Amino acid sequence: xxxxxxxIKEDHIDEEAIQEAGQILKNGGLVAFPTETVYGLGGDALxxxxxxxxxxxxxxxxxxxxxxHIAGMDALPLIAAEIPESAYLLADAFWPGPxxxxxxxxxxxxxxxxxxxxxxAVRMPSNKIAAALIRAAGGYIAAPSANRSGRPSPTVAKYVxxxxxxxxxxxxxxxxxxxGLESTIIDLTETKPMVLRPGYITPQMLSEVLGEEVIIxxxxxxxxxxRKPKAPGMKYKHYAPKADxxxxxxxxxxxxxxxxxxxxxxxxxxxxxxxxxxxxxxPSYHADVILSMGSRSNEDAxxxxxxxxxxxxxxLHVDAIxxxxxxxxxIGQAIMNRLLKAAGHTVIHCD
Ligand code: AMP
Ligand code: MG
Numbered sequence: 239x240x241x242x243x244x245x246i247k248e249d250h251i252d253e254e255a256i257q258e259a260g261q262i263l264k265n266g267g268l269v270a271f272p273t274e275t276v277y278g279l280g281g282d283a284l285x286x287x288x289x290x291x292x293x294x295x296x297x298x299x300x301x302x303x304x305x306x307h308i309a310g311m312d313a314l315p316l317i318a319a320e321i322p323e324s325a326y327l328l329a330d331a332f333w334p335g336p337x338x339x340x341x342x343x344x345x346x347x348x349x350x351x352x353x354x355x356x357x358x359a360v361r362m363p364s365n366k367i368a369a370a371l372i373r374a375a376g377g378y379i380a381a382p383s384a385n386r387s388g389r390p391s392p393t394v395a396k397y398v399x400x401x402x403x404x405x406x407x408x409x410x411x412x413x414x415x416x417x418g419l420e421s422t423i424i425d426l427t428e429t430k431p432m433v434l435r436p437g438y439i440t441p442q443m444l445s446e447v448l449g450e451e452v453i454i455x456x457x458x459x460x461x462x463x464x465r466k467p468k469a470p471g472m473k474y475k476h477y478a479p480k481a482d483x484x485x486x487x488x489x490x491x492x493x494x495x496x497x498x499x500x501x502x503x504x505x506x507x508x509x510x511x512x513x514x515x516x517x518x519x520x521p522s523y524h525a526d527v528i529l530s531m532g533s534r535s536n537e538d539a540x541x542x543x544x545x546x547x548x549x550x551x552x553x554l555h556v557d558a559i560x561x562x563x564x565x566x567x568x569i570g571q572a573i574m575n576r577l578l579k580a581a582g583h584t585v586i587h588c589d
Contacts (some may be wrong), residue, residue, distance in 0.1 A: 239404055239405065239406070239407065240404075241399075241402070241403050241404055241406055241407065241408065241409055242407065242408045242409070242533075243395070243399065243408070243409045243410045243411060244258075244259070244408065244410055244411065245410075245412075245569075245577065246367050246410050246411070246412050247410075247412070247413075248272075248365065248366050248367050248412055248413065249366075250518065251366060251370050253323065253370075254366070255410070256370045256371055256374050257374055258408075258560075259271070259371055259372025259374065259375075259408055259410060260371060260376075260409055261374045261587065263280060263281065263282050263288075263371075263375035263376075263379065264372075264375060264376055266281070266285055266287055266288050266290060266291070266497035267281075267291075267406070267407040267408075268280065268281050268288070268291055268295060268369070268405075268406035268407055268408075269290075269406065269408040269409070269410065270384040270395075270398045270406060270408070270409045270410065271367060271368055271371050271381075271384075271410045271412065271495065272333070272365055272367055272368065272395070272410060272411075272412030272415060273307075273363040273365045273368045273381075273415065274336060274363060274364050274368075274415060274417050275314060275336045275363070275415060275417050275418075275419060275420050275421050275437070275438075276379030276383045276384070276391035276392060276393055276415050276418065276419070276420055276545070277383065277384040277391070277392045277393070277394075277395065277397075277398050277415065277453075278307065278363075278368070278379070278382065278383065278384055279292055279295065279296060279381055279382055279383070279384040279398075279402065280307070280371070280375070280379040280380065280381040281379070281380050281381070282375060282376065282378065282379070282380070283304070283307075283317075283347065283351050283378035283379055283380035284347065284351075284376075284378050285308040285348070286348035286349070286350035286351070287350075287353040288380070289348060289350040290350050291488070291553060292304060292380060292381075292382065294500050295402060295405040295406050296382065296385070296386055296387045296402075297386055297387040297388075298387045299381065299387070300353060300354075301353045301354060301470050302353055302382075302470045302471045303351070303352045303354075303355055303358075303359060303470060303471075304351050304352070304353070304359075304380040304381065304382050304429060305338050305351035305359040305360070305361050305363055305380070305381060305382065306347065306351065306358055306359065306360050306361075306378055306379070306380050307360075307362070307363055307372055307378070307379045307380070307381050307453060308360060308361075308362050308378060309334075309362065309366065309369045309372040309373050309377065310362075310370060310377075311329060311362075313377045313378065314360065316344065316346055316378075317341075317343060317344055317346055317347050317358055317360065317378065318341035318343065318344065318358065318360060319341065319342040319344045319417065320341065320342045321341065321344060322425075324426055324431060324448055324498075325339055325341070325426055327447050327448060328424070328444065328447060328448070329362070331443075331447045331498045332439055332443075332447075333362040334360075334362040334363055334364035334369065335362070335363075335364050335439070336361075336363075336364075336410045336417055336419075336421045336422060336437055336438045336439055337361065337421055337422050337424065337437075337439045337444075338359050338360065338361040338421040338423045338424070338435075339356070339359070339360055339361075339423075339424055339425075339426055340357050340359050340360075340423065340424070340425040340426060340427055340434070341360060341426065341427065342356060342357055342427060343355075343356060343357055343358035344358075344360075345361070345433075347497070349447060351380045353470060355470075356508070357425075357427055361421055361433065365416075367410060367412045367413070367557055371410070374397060377488045382471075383420060384398045384401070384402060384409075385397070385398075385401050385553065386401040386402070388478060389401060389477075389478075389549075390477045390478075390545040390548040390549055391420060391477070391545050392441055392545070392549075393414055393415040393542070393545050393546055394414050394415075395409060395410075395411035395412070395413075397545075397546075397549055414542070415542075416422065416542070417438050417538075417541060417542070418541045418542035418543070418544060418545060418546075418586060419437055419438060419441075419541045419544070419545075419569070419572050419573070419576065420435065421435070421437050421438075422435060422436060422437030422438060422439040422440075422444075422572070423435040423437070423469055424444060424452070424579050425455075425468065430450070430451065430452070430453050431444065431448060431450070431453070432452070432453050432454070432455055432468070433452060433453070433454045433455060434455045434458070434467065434468050434469035434472065435458065435469055435471075435472055435575075436454070436458070436569075436571045436572040436575050437569075437572050438541070438569055438572065440568060440569065440571070440572075441453075441454060445576035446457065455467055455468050455469070455472075457472070457473075459471050467540045469549060477545070477548060477579050477580045478580050478582070479548045479549070479551040479552050479580060480551075480552050481552075481556050481557055481558055481559050482549055482557075482558055482559070482584075483513070483551075483558075483559040483560075483561060483580055483581040483582070483584070484500070484558075484559070484560055484561070484581060484584045484585070484586060485560075485561050485562075485563050485577060485578065485581045485584065485585045485586070486500070486560055486561070486563070486585075486586045486588065487563040487565075487585055487586070487587050487588070488563075488576075488587055488588040488589050489589060490519065491561075492588045492589050493519075493521045493562055493588065494519060494523065496570060496586065496588045497513055497523060497525075497560045497562075498522075498523060498524055499508045500560055501513065501523070501524060501525045501560060501587075502524070504557065504558045505526070506513060509539070509557035509558055510526045510527075510554075510555065510556045510557050510558075511525045511526050511527070511556060511557065511558045511559070511560065512525060512526065512527040512528070512529055512551050512554065512556040512558070512559045512560075513525040513527070513528050513529070513559075513560050513561070513562075514529050514531060514559065514560070514562060515528055515529070515530060515531070515562055516530060516531055516532065516533060516534040516540075516545055516562065517530050517532060517533045518534055519534075519562065524575045525555065525560075527546045527551075527554050527556060529550060529551070530543075531544065531547065533562065534564075534566075537564075537567070537568055537569055537570065537573070538569075540564055540566060540573055541569055541573055542563065542570070544573060544576060544577065545549050545576075548580055561581065563577075564577065
């Protein structure tokens, strides 16, 4: 298949290109598009065949459900069977934006879209290109992240092209994703609201709006595989670069000496080594490649850089990766959730 790549600017939307992309989706084809979290691989959410094509293009396991993207609250009742009051409160506070809510689904949503579940995940993205495309497509786009399964989510179109060129009808290049981490997922079908995937919207922010405690799925905190996460996708080894990756945690001086010692050992064995560090700590390392997540005090920048840096490790053909830990105050939980997965939960603690 020949994949058409079009560039659209968020502050000056090319309506003709959007209509062309919308028509592809209405006809059952696939279009990758930018959102504020990461790039999405879109198909018509109400068309079972389109959803099947998404799984095939990504190489995604078919039990891993897709998120349905909408552009207005009027679209919600057609796909969500029960909409609790809490959903309206959260929508008022965080939609459009990086929050996904889980509802009981209606019959309009095919099982192919929900991976066989009776619930549906819904998000209203704030990216203007995404919103225009959803409207042009008829209101409902099923879209997982636009990477081949197991690779880091793409935050720039270049990586969508790398993973999906020749497999889908169109890729919209809309620049880089402002947030850089996938949406927070909250399940409203449980007795207590439960975060199934941490993201930019934190449990504290959710709990302030809801006026009640928000719990975190114990299955995503466990470092081992003893508890199964409720979001099927969270159990897969995601985001992994090709080289072995280890996180080194501890006081900043101890981390620098430990990583430098580990790098030295690998280099003695003829290996090429990358270190994931910050603007502040970068100059202290002696490695083949030093990749900076930005300033340690700017956690938004750390989130924005993460997936790009994991992809760069592949591009640079390194044999081993050592990363600092990023337990930052607000979105550290979301950042570390991705980083730990990339490292297969291999962490060295030092003081
Ligand atoms: P992605 O769009 O690639 O970030 O993947 C979507 C994520 O949402 C995966 O982790 C899915 O398992 C999760 N998800 C989608 N629908 C549901 C649902 N109905 N219940 C629980 N998790 C869901
Ligand atoms: Mg994904």
